[in-house]
Amino acid sequence: MRTKSILTEAKQIERAVTLINLGARLQVLESETDLSYERLLRLYKEVSGKSPSKGQLPFSTDWFMSWQPNIHATLFMNIHEYLNKVAEMDEIDTVIKAYQLYQEHTQAQNLEPLLSVTRAWRLVKFVDNGMLTLTKCSKCQGHFVTHPHEVAKHYVCGLCNPPARAGKGKAAGGLQMH
Numbered sequence: 001m002r003t004k005s006i007l008t009e010a011k012q013i014e015r016a017v018t019l020i021n022l023g024a025r026l027q028v029l030e031s032e033t034d035l036s037y038e039r040l041l042r043l044y045k046e047v048s049g050k051s052p053s054k055g056q057l058p059f060s061t062d063w064f065m066s067w068q069p070n071i072h073a074t075l076f077m078n079i080h081e082y083l084n085k086v087a088e089m090d091e092i093d094t095v096i097k098a099y100q101l102y103q104e105h106t107q108a109q110n111l112e113p114l115l116s117v118t119r120a121w122r123l124v125k126f127v128d129n130g131m132l133t134l135t136k137c138s139k140c141q142g143h144f145v146t147h148p149h150e151v152a153k154h155y156v157c158g159l160c161n162p163p164a165r166a167g168k169g170k171a172a173g174g175l176q177m178h
């Protein structure tokens with residue numbers, strides 16, 4: 001686990017603004033910066049021009065298991081794992097950078113980014129605490145987001161085995177993993 005580095009206030013504000021611009025929920029900012037709630041609330045309103053949405057964060061891993069979200073979560077997670085290996089960054093900066101690359105990737109393919117930055121942030125937490133993991137597909141060898149009990153030898157991913165109603169060629173709207 002990489003610890004948070006001691007950040008100057010300016011750096012913390014910059015990080016918060018980046019997250020707000022990416023559409024992060026206020027709870028993400030509270031968790032990832034040391035700025036006060038009041039400060040963050042003001043910042044959120046200034047940057048996004050609206051009040052933050054209330055209500056709980058998505059706590060369930062189910063969303064990541066449905067077909068299209070799983071492909072998007074997998075794409076994000078592969079970028080995240082790669083950055084984790086090659087770049088020395090604070091955890092949240094890795095999430096931010098990976099999410100920006102995920103957005104670029106979906107934009108380049110004219111796809112709606114189904115994965116919000118808040119969900120991406122949750123996903124990394126789920127993987128960190130072992131509630132989700134990456135499992136290698138026995139057919140295409142890609143690493144996909146799954147529950148940890150998945151047996152790798154028999155696991156076939158959603159791209160190799162799409163649901164009947166989704167044409168295989170149009171898997172996840174043509175999203176390519178490699």
Ligand SMILES: [Zn+2]
Binds near residue numbers: 138139141142158159
């Ligand atoms: Zn596969």
